[in-house]
Amino acid sequence: MLNAHRLDTDNNSHKSFELPGARPHYNPDRPGQVEHIALDLALDLDNQVCEGTCTVQINPVRDGVKRLTLDAVSLQIQAVTVGTVPQDFDYDGEQLHIRLQQPTQAGEVLTLQIAYRAEQPQRGIYFIGPDQHYPNRPIQVWTQGEDEDSRFWFPCFDYPGQLATSEIRVRVPQQYQTISNGELVETVEEGAFKIYHWVQKQIHPTYLMALAVGDFDVIQDQWQGIPVTYYVEKGRKDEAQRTMGKTPQMIEFFSEKYGYTYAFPKYAQVCAADFIFGGMENTSCTILTDRCLLDERAALDNRNSESLVAHELAHQWFGDLLVINHWSHAWVKEGMATYSEVMWTEREYGDQEAAYYRLEAMRSYLSEDRSRYRRPMVTHVYREAIELYDRHIYEKGACVYHMIRTELGDDLFWRAIHTFVQTHAHQTVETIDLIRAIERTTGRNLRSLFDQYVFRGGHPDYKVAYSWDGDSNLAKITITQTQVKDGDTSSTSGLFDLRIPIGFGYVESSGEQPQVEVTPFTVRVHEREQSFFFPLAKKPDFVSFDVGNHRLKTVNLEYPLAELKAQLQYDPDPLSRIEAAGAIAKKGSLEAVNALTTALKAEPFWGVRAEVAEQLASIKLDQAAAGLLAALQDPEANVRRAVVEALGDVKTAESYEALRAVVEQGDPSYYVEAAAIRALGKVGAADVEGKTQGPATVTLLESILKERSGWNEVVRSGAIGALSHFKTSEAALNLILQYTELGVPQALRLAAVRALGPISTSQSKANLERILDRLEVISREPFFLTQVSVLIALGAMETPRAMTVLQSLADHTADGRVRQRAEEAVQRVQKNIGKDQAVQKLQQEIDELKKNNQELKSRLEALEAKAKS
Numbered sequence: 127m128l129n130a131h132r133l134d135t136d137n138n139s140h141k142s143f144e145l146p147g148a149r150p151h152y153n154p155d156r157p158g159q160v161e162h163i164a165l166d167l168a169l170d171l172d173n174q175v176c177e178g179t180c181t182v183q184i185n186p187v188r189d190g191v192k193r194l195t196l197d198a199v200s201l202q203i204q205a206v207t208v209g210t211v212p213q214d215f216d217y218d219g220e221q222l223h224i225r226l227q228q229p230t231q232a233g234e235v236l237t238l239q240i241a242y243r244a245e246q247p248q249r250g251i252y253f254i255g256p257d258q259h260y261p262n263r264p265i266q267v268w269t270q271g272e273d274e275d276s277r278f279w280f281p282c283f284d285y286p287g288q289l290a291t292s293e294i295r296v297r298v299p300q301q302y303q304t305i306s307n308g309e310l311v312e313t314v315e316e317g318a319f320k321i322y323h324w325v326q327k328q329i330h331p332t333y334l335m336a337l338a339v340g341d342f343d344v345i346q347d348q349w350q351g352i353p354v355t356y357y358v359e360k361g362r363k364d365e366a367q368r369t370m371g372k373t374p375q376m377i378e379f380f381s382e383k384y385g386y387t388y389a390f391p392k393y394a395q396v397c398a399a400d401f402i403f404g405g406m407e408n409t410s411c412t413i414l415t416d417r418c419l420l421d422e423r424a425a426l427d428n429r430n431s432e433s434l435v436a437h438e439l440a441h442q443w444f445g446d447l448l449v450i451n452h453w454s455h456a457w458v459k460e461g462m463a464t465y466s467e468v469m470w471t472e473r474e475y476g477d478q479e480a481a482y483y484r485l486e487a488m489r490s491y492l493s494e495d496r497s498r499y500r501r502p503m504v505t506h507v508y509r510e511a512i513e514l515y516d517r518h519i520y521e522k523g524a525c526v527y528h529m530i531r532t533e534l535g536d537d538l539f540w541r542a543i544h545t546f547v548q549t550h551a552h553q554t555v556e557t558i559d560l561i562r563a564i565e566r567t568t569g570r571n572l573r574s575l576f577d578q579y580v581f582r583g584g585h586p587d588y589k590v591a592y593s594w595d596g597d598s599n600l601a602k603i604t605i606t607q608t609q610v611k612d613g614d615t616s617s618t619s620g621l622f623d624l625r626i627p628i629g630f631g632y633v634e635s636s637g638e639q640p641q642v643e644v645t646p647f648t649v650r651v652h653e654r655e656q657s658f659f660f661p662l663a664k665k666p667d668f669v670s671f672d673v674g675n676h677r678l679k680t681v682n683l684e685y686p687l688a689e690l691k692a693q694l695q696y697d698p699d700p701l702s703r704i705e706a707a708g709a710i711a712k713k714g715s716l717e718a719v720n721a722l723t724t725a726l727k728a729e730p731f732w733g734v735r736a737e738v739a740e741q742l743a744s745i746k747l748d749q750a751a752a753g754l755l756a757a758l759q760d761p762e763a764n765v766r767r768a769v770v771e772a773l774g775d776v777k778t779a780e781s782y783e784a785l786r787a788v789v790e791q792g793d794p795s796y797y798v799e800a801a802a803i804r805a806l807g808k809v810g811a812a813d814v815e816g817k818t819q820g821p822a823t824v825t826l827l828e829s830i831l832k833e834r835s836g837w838n839e840v841v842r843s844g845a846i847g848a849l850s851h852f853k854t855s856e857a858a859l860n861l862i863l864q865y866t867e868l869g870v871p872q873a874l875r876l877a878a879v880r881a882l883g884p885i886s887t888s889q890s891k892a893n894l895e896r897i898l899d900r901l902e903v904i905s906r907e908p909f910f911l912t913q914v915s916v917l918i919a920l921g922a923m924e925t926p927r928a929m930t931v932l933q934s935l936a937d938h939t940a941d942g943r944v945r946q947r948a949e950e951a952v953q954r955v956q957k958n959i960g961k962d963q964a965v966q967k968l969q970q971e972i973d974e975l976k977k978n979n980q981e982l983k984s985r986l987e988a989l990e991a992k993a994k995s
Contacts, residue, residue: 127272127460127515128404128437140583143501145946148509153287153452157194158186158230160290163332165280168297169339171265174253177243180280183290184238186230194238197277197284198222200248204241213238222281240281248908248940250278251337254399259868264359265302266340268398268413270406271333273453273511282332287451287554289329297321298339305338305357307409309391326409328390329552331449336408338396349374352388357396358419365419369431370395372474376439379473380466384443385544386551393442395435400872402910404434407441407463414438417838417873424837427763427795432474433467433483440466443547451554453511457503457580458557460515461523468524478700481675482733484528485701488678491521492585498950500583504557510942518583525678526579530564530572532676538568578622579678584609586622588651590671591684601660603628603649603669608682610654623652629673630666633696642696646673668693668706675701683709691721695728703729704737711741719745723753735760736768743772751776755784763795770798774805782809782819789826796837800844803830807848811855824849824858831861835871843877850881853888859897866900872911879904879915883922898927905935913944921951924958 160182167178184194199220206213206224214225222240230236244251254266269279277284294306300320308326315321326335342357345366354373358366373393381387390410401415418431444466445459464487472480494517503518503526531539546555546563557580564572579585587609593602610619629644649658668689671681683690683705690713693706707725710718719742726738739757742750754776757769770788773781788802810823830845846865852858862885865878879901886897905916917935920928929952936948 140500143499157191158184160288163292165294174246180240182238191230194224196222196281198281202243207239250275268338276332286331293325295323330409334409349377353392355394386547405438407438409446412438436470437463454506457519457523460519464520464524465527487521491517503580542567587680589682604657606655627673629670631668633667732762735765739768739772743775767798767801770802774808777812796840803844804847807851811851839874846877850884876915883919921954
């Protein structure tokens with residue numbers, strides 16, 4: 127699955143992961159092995175009703191069991207039988223307790239039949255259709271089981287440790303198709319209805335049982351005779367092919383990489399309206415959001431959809447073929463599925479693209495660790511299992527798999543993965559099974575790596591200083607683990623013990639192309655501060671810490687500017703060049719600006735150029751802005767996007783005019799155009815050289831909202847984001863409120879709801895009440911994405927009433943993810959309210975002083991540079 131707390135584990139001041147009410151969770155006692163689940167259902171699409179029977183075959187593991195407990199939430203249980211014999215039962219709305227007339231006998235299979243009905247369910251199974259506000263919404267039904275939502279649409283033992291074969295017979299109106307797990311074995315016409323019968327012969331857990339219903343266009347593809355099929359809303363075949371067309375090549379790639387041929391009789395991908403996640407890897411039947419479908423313009427610079435397709439397909443091995451035994455080990459599957467995005471990027475676009483993709487994953491985890499909480503990747507203490515589905519198991523999990531690959535080398539890594547998959551195919555797994563597969567296959571004991579990165583929270587934060595002693599020809603590297611307090615060497619200090627390669631780079635400029643050689647030395651870094659001395663034949667041109675940047679960490683480089691400039695220009699590793707750009711920007715000098723400006727023009731890899739643009743904007747010199755303006759014509763859309771975002775932080779008359787030109791002319795990329803619009807809002811709302819462009823900018827943004835609807839409302843959402851910067855403008859607020867109304871395209875409406883948070887902070891008291899009234903009304907809507915947008919808006923506010931609305935949302939939502947985020951947002955609002963007003967005023971004065979000094983500093987730097995020349 128791809129989306130979208132307290133546990134004090136280390137020395138840190140990080141927020142804890144466990145929320146109030148968290149407790150240890152274990153799989154329940156197992157009365158027997160569920161061998162088969164059969165659903166025989168009729169769907170009433172008009173009234174949103176699912177009705178039928180659930181048949182469960184259980185092979186008892188012991189004699190004398192008199193009571194069975196199944197998960198079943200908000201269902202109407204009509205009858206329970208074993209064979210033809212009615213059974214007594216109790217039902218409390220969450221669990222079905224069956225009192226067996228005949229106690230179990232080990233090895234004698236019993237067959238439960240449960241007649242039930244679900245009316246207008248809120249989870250598990252979703253009925254989508256047109257209404258007065260959205261008359262063009264398609265009629266669809268789809269299910270979403272992970273983590274524990276299958277119990278909302280059929281009675282079951284709803285945890286991943288039970289694997290069974292399954293089948294679904296479903297009766298729907300004649301014009302609709304159904305898609306489910308496994309093979310379609312029969313279709314029967316019955317008047318105005320049709321019955322589809324799907325059978326899944328390979329065992330899998332209840333959360334991967336799936337059903338999708340709709341009037342779809344269908345594209346048939348295949349891989350080695352296995353059907354590969356794409357289902358999309360009518361009229362969107364071209365978008366389907368553009369988005370999912372590489373699926374057969376991906377199946378080939380993952381079959382080879384994992385050492386196990388795709389295991390199921392078909393692979394279907396269904397693009398569903400209003401799907402609440404990016405995608406869900408139901409066995410042989412993935413459901414994706416229809417927002418992933420790309421038009422021709424979106425495909426120019428959108429690889430997110432391709433990565434989503436790869437992620438969910440990878441789960442057919444890691445998650446479906448190998449099933450986690452307990453939710454606490456979800457990183458095993460989610461980490462590999464996320465790492466498979468990196469692998470596919472490497473295969474399709476090359477090493478540098480893959481390295482940059484991995485960097486973005488690492489940053490995503492680091493952001494959560496810094497701003498939300500720190501936790502072990504494996505923990506069984508939580509309130510609801512869905513709380514575990516965070517950046518720790520996805521992005522950090524991917525980084526851990528990459529570190530294992532680095533530690534073992536490619537050959538041994540893939541041999542270990544093959545052993546892991548082949549040994550546990552069609553079984554459940556835990557983290558220890560991966561550790562043992564590595565040991566058995568390679569002889570390597572990686573328990574230290576798992577202990578440091580998986581079973582405890584955190585990562586190393588390194589400060590790296592370099593100096594050269596020309597008399598002795600010695601390079602000195604001092605490495606400090608700054609996540610640990612000075613003097614703390616205890617076992618719980620949070621120190622990391624890693625072997626890290628340090629490379630010394632030499633550049634020979636004799637030919638047309640400079641020749642670069644990096645000589646690596648591997649050192650063991652295990653103390654808070656260590657100094658290493660390297661006798662070298664001559665002074666290196668640059669120093670590369672953690673050659674290849676394969677370890678999950680943060681790094682603060684304290685190198686001389688000359689070495690950093692050489693690193694930025696010559697280091698073969700793009701991530702090392704990015705680190706150098708950041709360290710150069712911290713120097714803040716005109717020489718630093720010139721080095722970054724040169725890189726922005728000459729750097730061959732777009733990812734580094736995009737990072738350089740961001741770093742240039744952080745240097746408050748006029749010359750830095752000039753360097754950015756020159757990069758607006760970069761041929762790579764992702765670089766242009768980074769440049770316009772950076773110009774939004776510059777806030778000069780020149781940046782405003784440059785951004786306005788991009789906004790008025792447009793850009794081939796939706797994303798660049800939207801980013802330019804947001805940046806224009808930031809500059810337009812600011813006091814630039816004693817003037818404001820507020821009214822003119824708001825008028826321009828209003829025209830964009832009227833005229834530039836399009837793919838996923840990316841461009842118009844950019845205009846909404848731009849309006850949110852006008853924190854004192856009632857006109858901007860009125861526009862945003864207008865787009866929070868029902869009937870506005872969903873993506874645009876949700877952007878407007880979120881924008882109510884940032885625009886609220888300096889509005890009048892009366893307008894603040896208008897915002898809160900609107901959010902309170904919207905918070906009562908049941909749709910998951912709407913509730914998430916509401917809590918994001920409220921979490922950015924600075925008023926006690928926001929906490930009241932958030933608490934009400936937390937108390938009444940049916941979704942644990944919303945409850946968790948709402949409770950975190952309450953804490954953010956409390957923090958916002960508690961800010962010292964005097965500190966805020968002082969900060970404003972400091973910002974004004976910095977602004978006034980920028981021009982003077984820029985002139986001084988220019989004069990000093992002129993004097994040196």
